[in-house]
Amino acid sequence: MRIGALLIPLLFLLGIWWAIDGLRSWRDGPSPETIATASLTGIREQNRLSAFAANYAAVVTSEQQRFGLSAKKTLIMQGLVRYEVDLSKLTNDDVRWDASTGILRVKIPAIETAPPQIDLNSIQEYGENGILRAFTNVDDVLDEANRDKGVAELTRQANGPVPMRLARDAFKRAITNNFQAPLRAAGLDAKVQAYFADELGGNVTTRWDESTPLSEIVK
Secondary structure: OHHHHHHHHHHHHHHHHHHHHHHHHHHHOOOHHHHHHHHHHHHHHOOEEEEEEEEEEEEEEEEEEEOOEEEEEEEEEEEEEEEEEEHHHOOHHHEEEEOOOOEEEEEEOOEEEOOOEEOHHHOEEEEEOHHHHHHOOHHHHHHHHHHHHHHHHHHHHHOOHHHHHHHHHHHHHHHHHHHHHHHHHOOOOOEEEEEEHHHOOOHHHHHHHHOEEHHHHOO
């Protein structure tokens, strides 16, 4: 009886505490860290993100010499290159919350370029020395060489400084929006800043190091 008498007020006090804690949670809403963690989980489930694509044109020439004769063939091809980020590589340590400034910082995985999608309707070929090409397999050899050269040239252009800069900006906007939208929907005045690893230098490094990884906040 005595134990039961003690449990009743104890349970009453616990009920009051849970009610107050629930009211506080309802009033304050979810924390930025909780929302960021949920957003990270959803983003990782997308697996790969393609936020930028561009068309390129390649003009390549190959030459073969046989029996004292020379054969040459030029190929003009166009291809679409998509830029992708493997979101499964995004970890809790890549997302950091700076409570002092209200900024969520995200380190984006490196950009990868997908193999060019060749527009077969746009392919044009020009050849020289039809005799050698007609009586040997030179034509097939030149075609294969030009295809390899063409794909390599399209890839080289896609990885140039200007398109890569445009791609990086596009991914920063996409990642920022993916994290920013849930925070705004929850009514939280938090900012999102997205970086690539090679941009974390100077002042950015200081701010990044001062932010707390989600892995240390949300267990």
